[in-house]
Each structure stands twice: as C-alpha cells, then as structure tokens.
Amino acid sequence: MIQMLSVSKRYDDGYYGLRDITFKVGPGKFVFLTGESGAGKSTVLRLIYRVERPTNGTILVDGADTAAAHGGSLTSLRRRIGMVFQDYMLLFDRSVYENVALPLAVRGVGKRTISQEVDKYLDQVGLAGYQRRMCCSLSGGEKQRVALARALIAKPDIILADEPTGNLDLSNGEKIVEVLHDANRQGATVFMATHDLYLVQSTRLPFVRLRGGRKVEEGNF
Numbered sequence: 001m002i003q004m005l006s007v008s009k010r011y012d013d014g015y016y017g018l019r020d021i022t023f024k025v026g027p028g029k030f031v032f033l034t035g036e037s038g039a040g041k042s043t044v045l046r047l048i049y050r051v052e053r054p055t056n057g058t059i060l061v062d063g064a065d066t067a068a069a070h071g072g073s074l075t076s077l078r079r080r081i082g083m084v085f086q087d088y089m090l091l092f093d094r095s096v097y098e099n100v101a102l103p104l105a106v107r108g109v110g111k112r113t114i115s116q117e118v119d120k121y122l123d124q125v126g127l128a129g130y131q132r133r134m135c136c137s138l139s140g141g142e143k144q145r146v147a148l149a150r151a152l153i154a155k156p157d158i159i160l161a162d163e164p165t166g167n168l169d170l171s172n173g174e175k176i177v178e179v180l181h182d183a184n185r186q187g188a189t190v191f192m193a194t195h196d197l198y199l200v201q202s203t204r205l206p207f208v209r210l211r212g213g214r215k216v217e218e219g220n221f
C-alpha cells in the first residue's frame, strides 16, 4: 500500500512540481499515474522511492513514513520496490547481464540462480541473447527493457514504472504492459506512469491524473 497525504514538492529553484497531492494505491493493485508532460508523474515516483523528499506532507509505504527511512531502513525500503526510471539509470559501462543481475548480486544470491533468472527476465522483456551486450550501445527501447528486467528480477512487492513503454513501438509496448500485469497477478503492486491516456482508458484500470502538479482526476472503474 502506497499513501500520499497532502504532498507538495518545491524544487530548489522555487518551482512547485507537486501541490497538495493525496491518493492511495492499495495492496496488490495495478494503478496508472497519468497526465501531460510536466504534470508531476516522475516527481511522484521519485518521492515514493525516496530519491526526492517532499516539501510538505507524508508518504507512507505499508504504513511506514518514508521520511523516517535512512541507512538500513532506506535500503530495505528500496529493496521492496522495483523502480524503472524514466531515464533508465543503468550502469552504462557494464553489460546487460551485470545490470539485470545487480539486485540479486547485492542480496548474495548464487551465480547459477542469478544466471537462470537473468535469462528468464531478459526473455520476458524480449531481450533473449542480449546478456553480453554493453548497455551504452543499446537503443532507447532496449535500455528501457533492461531497466524493466532489472526492476522485476528480485520480485519486489511494489513496482514503480516511469513511462516504461515511452520508447517502444506498439507491439513491444503491449508486451511490456503484459509483463507488468503478470507481475501484478503474482502479487506485486504496480504503479505505472504514462502519458498515454488511450492505454489508461482501454485497460479500465484505476488511475490518478495530474495536471500542473495537482491531482485533477481519480478513476476507479
């Protein structure tokens, strides 16, 4: 469960990226975060993952205030979340294998299991055979799918996906949404940012819509 309670974010230059946002994403739900470019979608996801801090308001993940998380508790908060950043945040001087393996490697999982899991998740995102490729040489859509495989591999309770279909053609985009649906069916809470209103409307899933940093609509079909 993710809860945002009266959250505002004022950036260092004085600009308010978000104003007084309140909503919740229930456990096991698949919810879209939508709105035009600049509406505040990435800001919301970065606040939940605690790479940004709110100026006002409270963010709870399973009832725990993320503001209180630091050191070990911040690491454990982040380990419960699989984050797909809009700009990927891959280690560009490393191979696809090393990037996708990372969440399991830091948990001390054995090499054989890691290798099997990397193969499985690369296959899911349509990148079978990409293990040895260097991330810096991949196309935008390929990088995006490496970022998704890395977010999914440790089977996080919560998946935050920031425009994970933004650089993909229709067919690959649909495949990626299906991968997220699979993770959701297996119990993960999925919160996906997309500017694609058509996608939001066609799936009839719950959504939160932002405009200019404010919540303007919330739908629960």
Ligand SMILES: Nc1ncnc2c1ncn2[C@@H]1O[C@H](COP(=O)(O)OP(=O)(O)OP(=O)(O)O)[C@@H](O)[C@H]1O
Binding pocket: 011, 012, 013, 015, 016, 017, 035, 036, 037, 038, 039, 040, 041, 042, 043, 044, 086, 195
């Ligand atoms: N570090 C920052 N400093 C100042 N303003 C920022 C910063 N990051 C974001 N903003 C501003 O906050 C607003 C919301 O940005 P955000 O990235 O959350 O939008 P978005 O909905 O994700 O847009 P897009 O669909 O283009 O990804 C924008 O006007 C942006 O310029």
Ligand SMILES: [Mg+2]
Binding pocket: 041, 042, 043, 086, 162, 163
């Ligand atoms: Mg964004």
